[in-house]
């Protein structure tokens with residue numbers, strides 16, 4: 015009885031766009047789903063640093079290098095905002111890190127693709143951050159307060175990511191024949207994986223309806239995907255490049271671009287661990303965590319020693 | 333041996349001189365000095381702050397939202413605390 019009442023008043027709040035805060039009552043399933051959603055998003059930000067970090071030492075100029083470092087540092091920040099939001103729901107940081115490192119948790123499949131040329135830095139900024147922005151802007155109005163506030167911070171920072179990426183491609187598109195080829199090649203490789211970032215078709219996402227009722231998802235996968243394709247199909251013209259889809263065509267009646275079939279088998283393969291870089295990405299995170307262990311321990315020991323030295327004698331523990 | 337975890341700290345930031353510190357999020361750090369440095373790197377990469385407070389999360393005590401109605405009850409029926417409660421003529425100026 016009490017549970018049903020609680021559920022009812024919870025949903026009423028959500029319906030009226032009253033934010034849910036950490037100590038408020040919430041259904042178990044809402045908490046569980048959100049912990050999974052927020053931590054997966056956090057993991058994606060963290061793993062997402064790897065493909066771009068790959069080019070920091072080889073950026074073509076000091077300006078590009080400084081920009082790339084700043085962007086990668088932002089992604090680390092995004093991961094931390096989100097871990098911090100998830101922790102308000104009662105999961106510890108340690109548990110989330112364990113889930114990532116043990117391979118139990120998922121992260122966005124896009125980061126399992128390799129970054130093989132400098133143009134990939136441009137394509138990632140334009141398409142991958144672009145798709146992320148499309149997904150994230152509506153989440154600034156998510157029903158869970160700490161999550162929504164983290165998304166506001168993130169969205170403020172993402173705009174620079176996308177713009178610097180497009181600028182990289184724009185410069186290449188005006189460069190030599192080889193640079194133009196490199197630009198088109200990066201777009202060719204990143205386009206479909208970016209389109210897949212929005213997840214399976216609506217018919218194949220059974221949890222969408224519940225998530226939309228809870229307002230932890232505000233548009234369906236296909237709605238966001240269509241929006242992304244419509245925007246990119248126009249933007250690519252400014253680069254004088256093409257998106258690798260022969261069926262991409264403006265549909266006057268729908269007022270949207272039609273597009274070709276998506277290779278869902280590829281997405282399934284990458285999600286289930288068989289993408290080109292899944293093993294490498296996870297191994298890099300595991301290694302980083304292991305390499306940092308002595309630093310974490312030393313910092314704790316140092317803090318303990320300092321606290322003891324500062325404490326008055328009678329509180330000192332032998 | 334299981335690793336000892338860095339404690340959690342709540343971060344409060346004054347965005348500019350003259351404004352209150354506002355809760356920004358949380359951070360893990362071994363001690364207060366590190367918490368302030370980490371908070372700087374995580375929450376003020378674009379000059380979002382001129383001052384940072386950190387408080388170890390375990391020291392924050394919060395009111396219980398389930399008791400909100402009784403907790404705020406004493407203020408609930410005292411509308412005479414608001415200026416609009418008083419019926420005064422329109423001709424009255426500067427008040």
Ligand SMILES: [Fe+2]
Nearest residue numbers: 059088089092
């Ligand atoms: Fe990000």
Ligand SMILES: [Fe+2]
Nearest residue numbers: 089143172175
């Ligand atoms: Fe980004």
